Amino acid sequence: MIPVWVQVLYLFAAVCFILALKGLSSPKTARRGNLLGAGAAVVATAAVFFERPLDNIVPILVAVGAGTVLGAVGARRVQMTQMPQLVALFNGVGGGAAAIVAVLELNGLAGDAGAPPVVAGAAAFTAAVGSVSFAGSVVTFAKLQGLMTTRPVVFPGLPLLFGAALLAAVITALLAAVGPGRMSGAALAALGLLAGVLLVLPVGGADVPIVISLLNAFTGITVAAGGYVLGNVLLLIAGTLVGASGTLLTVLMARGMGRSVLNTLFGALKGGSTLGAGTASDRPVRSAGPEDVAIMLGYASRVIIVPGYGLAVAQAQHALRELGDVLMERGVEVDYAIHPVAGRMPGHMNVLLAEAQVPYEQLVEMDEINPEFKRSDVVLVVGANDVVNPAAKTTPGAPIYGMPILQVDDAKQIVFMKRSMRPGFAGIENELLFDPKTTLLFGDAKETMEKLLSAVKAL
Structure with missing residues (x-):
């Protein structure tokens, strides 16, 4: 049983998350909203240590400390022009973390004849979609950071391979929901990683930030599903907020580009990317000092x-x-x-x-x-x-x-x-x-x- 005062802290953090998202809607209040959301995350993280007795407390503290240092150093050193890459990385880490938790939960449910199919299905969904978000975010980071070409990467059979990966993930998730096996989580994670890479490879040019926003929505949805699996209301609320806002932002960005989300994702397969030839013109122009x-x-x-x-x-x-x-x-x-x-x-x-x-x-x-x-x-x-x-x-x-x-x-x-x-x-x-x-x-x-x-x- 979660202590009442811990539940109150979770409720306080959830309200702060909502207010933080509202603050981010305006440049005048964005800084205050960001600080409010960060403070609420600290409160929520601290409350977890009092929710119930925790095993492996030392590794947990080491992981929290390492993550805090890496996050603080990375955020302070990043240039404004590299902010999309940082967002992609942070988004990918969130999706990957949700996927790891889901894989562990599926392993724990393996062989349990009384495992609720809804819980197992939510865990399977989280493992697959969280892996898609992680892999896709890594590719978007590589594109924007110049570690790979920003042009769409298309090869013969890509649509077929992507469709096969999605179909296999859906079938595996359904089987895991009915009767989770010990390899269900690992299989879903592998299929999700493959689907994530194949999803982002054909995206290029100005479409990449739109996909980052979409993957952010994926991460939010997986965190919400993970909250359902773990019985954590705060994760459910926070994930839903991120998923809803990320989806809305994706639609608005695509509309700002005059395209649909589907065209953004798969336009390159029929020659519709927003990245052109890129050659410099030698036509005469009027210049001045x-x-x-x-x-x-x-x-x-x-x-x-x-x-x-x-x-x-x-x-x-x-x-x-x-x-x-x-x-x-x-x-x-x-x-x-x-x-x-x-x-x-x-x-x-x-x-x-x-x-x-x-x-x-x-x-x-x-x-x-x-x-x-x-x-x-x-x-x-x-x-x-x-x-x-x-x-x-x-x-x-x-x-x-x-x-x-x-x-x-x-x-x-x-x-x-x-x-x-x-x-x-x-x-x-x-x-x-x-x-x-x-x-x-x-x-x-x-x-x-x-x-x-x-x-x-x-x-």
């Missing part, structure tokens, strides 16, 4: 800034914020246009600019800022490409066709800050670069931004 662009910005009445992944890579957000402040001191109206999938994960640009102390009121979402481009004098695009590419509206055969974009082409003048003429993450050419009203400012985003800032100050 920082001094010329400074004049355009300094004498404008309305400037809209479009930040992108290149800004994050160069860590130019502080110089960009200072440029915005200088322009506002000169009487220029400045806003930042935020695309839902700018960067490599939702909220990437919001967090990056919040770190640079950009006021939340200046961060304007796509639906609200699009009508304003027509009334802007200059749009400054910093490290973004695909989210402003008109091919999403005009070229049916383009990999990003149908994706909602920022209507930058409606502005009077456009300044593109780019390192080179190489295309964006989708790997396709951007016709906006060759528009007569577009001026390119080449160079590293941070160095060029600092030169541009100095030039504006000198006006």
Whole structure:
């Protein structure tokens, strides 16, 4: 019997998890929500030690200590541009942990004629789906970290092999639910690992972060199922929250790319990935130096800034914020246009600019800022490409066709800050670069931004 005061702590932690998720829905409250969720996790973990007598207490404490150190060091050292990889790893660890617990539970139920089929079935589900989440997350990490190609990996027979792995997992799970055997858990884990790898290999380009979100939902569902198996209400609540929010986020991200979730997962099998050829163009463009662009910005009445992944890579957000402040001191109206999938994960640009102390009121979402481009004098695009590419509206055969974009082409003048003429993450050419009203400012985003800032100050 769980002591009442421990149950109260679990209830307190569950409420905090709900409030934390609510806090994460806004940049203004995200930090507080994150701290609240982390604190609740600490309380819940500590409460486990008082729920019932624990065996192997020393190995448990060693594992908790090692995990704490690795998590803290990894989170503090990770760069903002590598945040999706960190999310993928943490997500994979959660799924893997749930799968290990489920395999052990299935082994414990083996040979028990009175084992409830629902419990055994939930354990089988957790072992399989948790393994899918772990293996898939490892592959997404490798893709984003550059340890393997970000392009879709497709080979003859992949759909057949993937279907066979899924079918075998379903049959094994049903058999385990009816009568769990000692090899049921190991077989389900192996099939789940294979299915996870095959699920993610065909995904490439800008679709990878969407799959990370989907795998996060998988992990949440497995944690919830594991909570049912263990009779732990807190795990059930927390897992359900993660599963529901991850599913919703996946749908919203896919919608932001103008695609369905199924097309995101299996589009490459019929040539529908969001990753194109990736060759640099040698067509002539109009370019200028920082001094010329400074004049355009300094004498404008309305400037809209479009930040992108290149800004994050160069860590130019502080110089960009200072440029915005200088322009506002000169009487220029400045806003930042935020695309839902700018960067490599939702909220990437919001967090990056919040770190640079950009006021939340200046961060304007796509639906609200699009009508304003027509009334802007200059749009400054910093490290973004695909989210402003008109091919999403005009070229049916383009990999990003149908994706909602920022209507930058409606502005009077456009300044593109780019390192080179190489295309964006989708790997396709951007016709906006060759528009007569577009001026390119080449160079590293941070160095060029600092030169541009100095030039504006000198006006």
